Amino acid sequence: xxxxxxxxxxxxxxxxxxxxxxxxxxxxxxxxxxxxxxxxxxxxxxxxxxxxxxxxxxxxxxxxxxxxxxxxxxxxxxxxxxxxxxxxxxxxxxxxxxxxxxxxxxxxxxxxxxxxxxxxxxxxxxxxxxxxxxxxxxxxxxxxxxxxxxxxxxxxxxxxxxxxxxxxxxxxxxxxxxxxxxxxxxxxxxxxxxxxxxxxxxxxxxxxxxxxxxxxxxxxxxxxxxxxxxxxxxxxxxxxxxxxxxxxxxxxxxxxxxxxxxxxxxxxxxxxxxxxxxxxxxxxx
Numbered sequence: 001x002x003x004x005x006x007x008x009x010x011x012x013x014x015x016x017x018x019x020x021x022x023x024x025x026x027x028x029x030x031x032x033x034x035x036x037x038x039x040x041x042x043x044x045x046x047x048x049x050x051x052x053x054x055x056x057x058x059x060x061x062x063x064x065x066x067x068x069x070x071x072x073x074x075x076x077x078x079x080x081x082x083x084x085x086x087x088x089x090x091x092x093x094x095x096x097x098x099x100x101x102x103x104x105x106x107x108x109x110x111x112x113x114x115x116x117x118x119x120x121x122x123x124x125x126x127x128x129x130x131x132x133x134x135x136x137x138x139x140x141x142x143x144x145x146x147x148x149x150x151x152x153x154x155x156x157x158x159x160x161x162x163x164x165x166x167x168x169x170x171x172x173x174x175x176x177x178x179x180x181x182x183x184x185x186x187x188x189x190x191x192x193x194x195x196x197x198x199x200x201x202x203x204x205x206x207x208x209x210x211x212x213x214x215x216x217x218x219x220x221x222x223x224x225x226x227x228x229x230x231x232x233x234x235x236x237x238x239x240x241x242x243x244x245x246x247x248x249x250x251x252x253x254x255x256x257x258x259x260x261x262x263x264x265x266x267x268x269x270x271x272x273x274x275x276x277x278x279x280x281x282x283x284x285x
Contacts, residue, residue: 220252
């Protein structure tokens with residue numbers, strides 16, 4: 001072992017001893033007490049040790065004390081809010097987490113933690129929307145914040161990738177909610193017109209989701225049932241172009257209908273590519 005390696009080994013041993021000593025002192029003093037630390041730096045490091053040990057309650061108490069005591073220009077304030085937010089998040093307190101993350105995005109937009117914190121705000125609101133069949137307000141807030149992240153911090157590659165994945169997941173839930181609402185109108189209320197409106201919204205607004213294919217199949221079924229033959233044919237054509245080889249589409253359209261869809265040219269300008277949304281029939285208003 002050379003001198004450099006020996007020196008770092010001694011530092012590691014000292015750090016472990018200090019962490020062990022801090023834990024022992026906390027235990028002997030009856031638990032984690034922020035008032036026992038003489039300086040903000042000492043409290044920050046002690047709270048960080050609690051966080052790393054997954055003692056979320058103690059970490060929250062320590063970092064919350066710091067956010068109240070530190071001045072607006074203290075370099076520890078933004079990290080204190082960040083770890084406070086993460087502590088709330090680990091405890092399932094998503095609204096409090098979003099508020100703590102927001103203090104960073106509002107007060108420290110140029111900080112290195114700003115992009116992570118904006119992602120945290122969106123993630124917290126996403127967690128508040130627990131199921132697709134519930135009120136989507138928090139999901140809508142999440143998407144709005146995540147899209148703001150894409151525009152505000154285009155160089156934050158890790159956060160951008162995470163935000164895009166979360167937006168796609170949220171859009172799946174929006175589409176599923178609209179699809180299930182349309183199914184409810186059709187099956188329970190026999191409201192075909194209302195069902196068509198919801199299914200159209202799915203295929204037009206969320207064309208790349210799993211629910212879009214199901215909505216197209218429902219549209220085809222409704223158009224056939226109410227004898228809108230042209231619309232049913234055009235819907236079949238659109239589905240086959242969007243989902244080639246899909247067994248459900250083939251079953252709904254029939255083999256002859258599929259062959260006709262492939263053989264029949266679409267009457268569109270030469271520089272326009274046909275998409276499923278172009279065949280959605282305007283529903284009653």
